Amino acid sequence: MKTLYIHADFMEYETKKPTPVAEELPEGHAKGRADEVLVAFITVEKKDEGKVEVVAAEAAADLAEVMKKVGAQRVMLYPYAHLSPELSDPKTGKEMLRRLESDLKEMEVEVIRAPFGWYKAFKISCKGHPLSELSRDFEGKEAAAGKKGEEKFIVLLPDGTEVSPLEYKGGTECFQIMMAKEAMKKDWPSTGEVKYARLCKKFGIQWESMSDVGHMCFSSKGALMFDLCSDYSWQIVNDLKLPVYTVKGTNMFSLDEGPVAEHAKLFGDRLYKITGEKKDFVLRYAACHQQFAMMRNWNISYKSLPYGAFEVADSYRFEQSGETMLCFRTRRMNMPDLHVICKDIPESEDWFMKLDERIYKEANKLDRDYEMLANFSSWDNYQQHKEMMLQILRKHNKPALLHFYPEGINYYWTVNIEYHILDDMKRAREIGTVQIDVGNANRFGIAYTDENGKKVFPVILHCAVIGTIERYLYTLFDTAVMQESQGKIGTLPLWVNPEQVRFMSVSENHLARARDLADRMRSEGIRVGLDDRSETVGKKVREAKQDWVAYAIVIGDKEVSSETLMVYDRAANKNVEMTLGELIASIKSQTKGMPNRPMYMPYEMSRQVDF
């Protein structure tokens, strides 16, 4: 929408002749005059269609501000079709002006609105000071502000009671903070310094400055941790008693493809686009595109439902440059994205609840807990899924914060739950998520054949059980930071610790023995480092502790002649006597069933590059 503002001593108009799109003229509106007025000549454009509320809100705010600044007493809205070659349809034009009028009135601004669609004569006297003539172009960028006005929040308790967030005083600290932030838009000052970044650095996880904003790189330790977590996310979905098809896709999709473009439109302004030779591409924001693109060609029978499709998909979202946060909000992330293809709504609810249970179980394994923010795309969808929600709440014996999106927008999903942890700085952070999608099967042409030979569009669940791999790492680091905040020693789960054991030789005479022990453990699939440098024992021990090695063992004269080792156990933070066999057995039992990979760098420290 283009506008021209003129601060005038007076402005008067007279309608002459209606055009075919003219609005009905109320009594006494054929002529109008205003003194000490800010006149806004307004052209509503094609690109404003469908964004009336947003654009009007943005313009109203600006008009009120300018009026105040120049000291005008009132505003006149004057439809003026000549500021742009691309006019909107007349319906949008009229809507926009009325909306603008009511928005301004709501702000207690005196408004005169000239009629739409008439030829009019006018006289104006421009004041001529520097701010008396201004032009503006409103694009409705502050879409959220408009949307937010119509959001609603409710707290749903396990017994079915619905309470306003303002009145609900129960729940955990995490729940209260989530409510304050999401529903009441209150500030909840985070506390303390940011500590997880220190751990990211320790394990070689950082921003890649030679790339775009928000792209991370992982040196060997971090890369190993990443891959282990990625393996784990795969393991989880294959442990769900659900047939799962693991696939591998590409990360860019053409905007010339109808479903891709439509889906992209719903995604909004966070599309990460790149320009190709002949086409423009969108970088995928999850594994959806690839899996849907594949599945539309699959011959699916009702007999093979439900099934899952899975990929740890590199995904891209064009986050605002000031918004990025290492491991948490990035432009490139890795989404262990599971889609479950279900026959119908009841089956999707059944699997929704199973996934919910697994999401909680994974948090609990790390000694963490989640609070739920449940989003609904309409009140009807809430009624449809209310019984399922209540079952979930009763299972966890927790309330959920329900968030209702503005009605009337055709979202592809009906309900999704975001699972939030409370991090060390007392911020609620979304990690896991699951949602029901009733739109994309149709959009992408994915259908199965039912018992009667009819084609049916399935219901699709989207789920990230442990969040993105980066966010899962964030959770691991945050958990360690919290241990430290409580005065304990920070640890990583043993299966994900890049160096599970380190042998340190006292002198060169003990190297052969240390190497022998290390090799025996390595052949058992344990990640072992060997500090074979000619440094003092004190220094080697110090560094082993700084590197968060889980078990550190000094090899000297005593260990050369005995099978018993003095093992520093980081988790217990003390020295324990045991044999090599006992240590191997202990590590194996602690990491049983978890992913394993060998070290990603030379195990001899004398060969390692310092980074």
Next chain:
RNA sequence: GCCACUGUGGCUUAGAGGCAUAGCGACGCCUUGGUAAGGCGUAGGUCGAGGGUUCAAUUCCCUCCAGUGGCUCCA
């Protein structure tokens, strides 16, 4: 994107309108040492980039870039 702050060898950092600090790390020599840093020495810098003020700018001013925190945002 907005506001504030920060930007000095690979890392952590001192400094101030006039020779650019130190520690770690790297390299060399000495030391063969039993649970959180052994000693001596060497190399390594367009002080984020560009412009301006000045006899002189890494320091002051402007613009840009990047990072951090907060805000906004988060299908």
